Amino acid sequence: MAAMQAESRIGALWQQRMDALKEYDIVRDGNVFRAGLVGSCVFSSEYDRARTLLSELIDRYDGVEFDTLFPGREIENDGGSCIALESRHSLTPATIDYGRLAQEMLSDLTLVHGVGEVSERQLKTRGYHTIADLLGHPKFRYAARQVLERLTRADPADVIDLVGNRHTKSHPFALGTAGSFEPGDYVFLDIETLGLFSRPIILFGVGTIEQSCLVVRQYLLRDISEEAAALFATAEQCSGQRPALVTFNGKAFDLPYVQDRLAYYGLGAIPRIPHFDILHFSRRRWKGQFPSCRLSTLESAVLGVARADDVPGQMVPEFYETYQRTQNCGPLVPIVGHNRQDVVSLARLFFYLLGETCGCR
Numbered sequence: 441m442a443a444m445q446a447e448s449r450i451g452a453l454w455q456q457r458m459d460a461l462k463e464y465d466i467v468r469d470g471n472v473f474r475a476g477l478v479g480s481c482v483f484s485s486e487y488d489r490a491r492t493l494l495s496e497l498i499d500r501y502d503g504v505e506f507d508t509l510f511p512g513r514e515i516e517n518d519g520g521s522c523i524a525l526e527s528r529h530s531l532t533p534a535t536i537d538y539g540r541l542a543q544e545m546l547s548d549l550t551l552v553h554g555v556g557e558v559s560e561r562q563l564k565t566r567g568y569h570t571i572a573d574l575l576g577h578p579k580f581r582y583a584a585r586q587v588l589e590r591l592t593r594a595d596p597a598d599v600i601d602l603v604g605n606r607h608t609k610s611h612p613f614a615l616g617t618a619g620s621f622e623p624g625d626y627v628f629l630d631i632e633t634l635g636l637f638s639r640p641i642i643l644f645g646v647g648t649i650e651q652s653c654l655v656v657r658q659y660l661l662r663d664i665s666e667e668a669a670a671l672f673a674t675a676e677q678c679s680g681q682r683p684a685l686v687t688f689n690g691k692a693f694d695l696p697y698v699q700d701r702l703a704y705y706g707l708g709a710i711p712r713i714p715h716f717d718i719l720h721f722s723r724r725r726w727k728g729q730f731p732s733c734r735l736s737t738l739e740s741a742v743l744g745v746a747r748a749d750d751v752p753g754q755m756v757p758e759f760y761e762t763y764q765r766t767q768n769c770g771p772l773v774p775i776v777g778h779n780r781q782d783v784v785s786l787a788r789l790f791f792y793l794l795g796e797t798c799g800c801r
Contacts, residue, residue: 482752490755494762494771501770506662509769510776515659517676519668519707523660525776529784531654534795536619541798545591545613546570551606553583596620596684596714610720616798618716618790621684623649627677628686628790630782631694632775634757640667641701642760643775644674645783656783658776663764668705675702678710685710688735688786691717718786721793739785742792751778 467481482490501509512525545551547570549560555574568574571591574584590602596617603613618626628647634640644659657677659670675698678685687694699709723733730741739745751759751774759771 482754486752487755490751490759493749493751493774494759497770497773498762498766498768499770501768501773504769506769509773510660512658512660515669515673517669517672519670519672519705520666522666522669522673523662524673525658525660527656527658527780529654529656531649531652531784531787532791533623533649534619534791534798536794536798538619538798541613541616541619542591545616546572548613549574551587551602552580553586553606554580555583594620600714608724610724612721612724612797615716615721615793617714618684618686618794619798621714625681625684626686626787626790627684628654628783628787629674629678629690629694629698630688630779630786631697632753632756632779633697634760638700638704639757640664641670641697642667642756643779644670644698645779646674646677647783647787648677649787654784654787656780658779660772660776667701668707671698671702671705672707674698675707675710678713683713685713685715686786686790687715687717688722688782688789689717689719691715691720716790718790718793722789725793725796735782735785735789738789739781743785743788745781745785747778747781749774749777750781751775753778 465481466484466487468484510523510525512523514521515524549555549563549568549571550557552571552574555563563574563577563580568577571584571587574580575588577584587602590598599617600609600614603609603611603617607613626647626649628645630645631641632643632645634642640661642661642664645656646659647654647656649655659673661667661670685695695710695715702709719733719735722738726733726738726742730737736747736750756775756778759775763769763771
């Protein structure tokens with residue numbers, strides 16, 4: 441009850457604090473050195489375009505009702521009520537060659553404790569070409585048996601730990617474990633917040649594969665007081681039948697942020713499930729090839745996506761504040777579009793990388 445009473449006051453409290461929401465620096469275009477020094481930045485051209493867009497949106501949608509602009513459905517749960525928007529997008533999941541991936545992992549002797557790159561080469565010259573061959577080795581047979589048992593169980597979380605302990609969390613084998621899931625098992629998550637730490641989440645984007653389509657459900661806050669309901673709905677999506685979470689920088693940002701806000705309202709937590717953070721795999725694949733490994737950069741360079749009328753994520757709080765202050769729904773349009781495209785690009789990039797790692801050749 442106390443949490444719900446706090447919820448009723450939170451909108452007014454945040455309205456008073458909106459003037460302190462800015463958590464980024466404006467950096468001159470091309471000043472890569474400066475951009476690397478600040479924690480969060482927006483290039484001056486992006487900032488200018490966003491401010492111009494905001495003014496245009498206010499004029500364009502003056503007098504337009506919320507339900508007209510966002511024809512979603514009202515949902516009610518233990519957290520209250522919020523609006524749910526739904527869209528469908530064509531998507532082709534990667535075709536996985538399970539046999540090739542399994543053979544590559546069985547041929548990696550360094551997965552066995554005590555075997556390094558040098559000793560692996562030596563062992564292979566002596567006829568130990570697979571981990572199964574090491575069952576006959578006097579020194580490594582026990583460790584090899586343990587690895588084979590773990591690979592045979594094919595528990596994705598266990599295999600990820602095995603690969604991470606012997607390689608890195610971004611190793612292709614770690615991503616390859618995602619191939620053990622069905623497309624309908626994945627949950628793609630992206631959030632939009634009012635800042636970097638312990639501030640409300642105003643939009644949750646959740647993507648799932650249904651009937652060969654990517655279905656994106658967005659839980660949008662018409663008011664800050666609806667955050668608990670949107671949190672509860674998102675947690676339900678991540679706690680159902682689908683056991684694998686996919687994010688972009690979600691291990692450091694999205695998931696901890698959601699867990700923190702769930703705890704704030706006393707709504708429990710998202711259970712620990714296999715989590716594939718595509719930022720880490722993207723850095724391993726493209727670091728040094730593009731100016732950055734931001735999702736917006738990769739979707740343009742790799743997926744050929746060009747966004748129009750986009751709002752930088754750092755400026756979302758300002759757009760949402762304008763909506764709250766004026767009750768003009770226009771500033772919400774690019775926020776919803778930005779979040780939806782993030783989820784779609786996340787899913788496409790995930791399957792792109794998964795196809796490269798263990799797809800059919």
